[in-house]
Amino acid sequence: MDAEIIELGPDRLPAIVDLCRRALDLPEDAAEAPAIVDTLAARAAADRPVLRLGAIRGTELIGVLVGSRSQRDPELGHVDLLAVAPEERRRGVGRALLAEAERRLAGLGAAELLLAGNPPYYAWPGIDVRYTPAVCLALRLGYRQDRTAWNMTVDLAEGAPALRTTEPAERRLADQGVTVRRAEPADLPALAAFARSTFGGTWDGELAGSLGRPDAGAHLAERDGEVLGFAAYGSSRPSWFGPMGTAPAAEGSGIGGVLIRRCLRDQAAAGIGTAQIGWVGPVPFYAGAAGARIERVFFLYRKALDGQE
Structure with missing residues (x-):
């Protein structure tokens, strides 16, 4: 050379x-x-x-x-x-x-x-x-x-499973005292602490890369000020979704499905036609919640x- x-x-x-x-x-x-x-x-x-x-x-x-x-x-x-x-x-x-x-x-x-x-x-x-x-x-x-490892691809075209409404699920959660909302930069300390203590790894850093930027964002679920789950997108690049996590005590409540579809709707509204879920763990969850399919293998x-x- x-x-x-x-x-x-x-x-x-x-x-x-x-x-x-x-x-x-x-x-x-x-x-x-x-x-x-x-x-x-x-x-x-x-x-x-x-x-x-x-x-x-x-x-x-x-x-x-x-x-x-x-x-x-x-x-x-x-x-x-x-x-x-x-x-x-x-x-x-x-x-x-x-x-x-x-x-x-x-x-x-x-x-x-x-x-x-x-x-x-x-x-x-x-x-x-x-x-x-x-x-x-x-x-x-x-x-x-x-x-x-593998990524999953999500179709964000109008009418896709990933974009179906979350309103009934959010009303059900509200009846249980759970609030679902868009995360703000001021939420980062609580979200980062929740991610570190519940899941370890580097998700706190990925959350920091998602909050407060115009091409990224996050949503959270909480009850009485206690974080029960979060989902984020755009930390690696605008078309990528993740990370997301739900407190073990809240698994099966439907929080995860609401959070992921809220984020995917944001990405669709930004003009993104397909989203990538990076470095996927629970394949069945993403397939069911968003119609995701395994497409990239590493x-x-x-x-x-x-x-x-």
């Missing part, structure tokens, strides 16, 4: 977006390249060390890698995005970018590198199985498949760095 690997500054973000539009083979990814790059390279930089590596030939950007260190476990590094210009593939560009990412993240203390999303801000859970060259590269470089990979096993 006759290109140079450099660190890309914020001034290169437009060039990264342009490269991703050309290099991401799936039309839905190419169309959302600006939101993907913003999520990974801009907002994520606030809470974790982020690498923006570029492969440059002359003045032309021919490959890009965005990586980061885990917020929860500093011994884990992540590759969040790897894209190579179509005309430059099979010339060692992706291999060189990954090798440099391994070296730099190891220097930051990472013992393992994951080809997997790094919540709360991530592009995809892992490598979409339709990106065959990326799967082959991971295997050639010694990464082992760790897990499988392989997640990991590799020990510096010879560690």
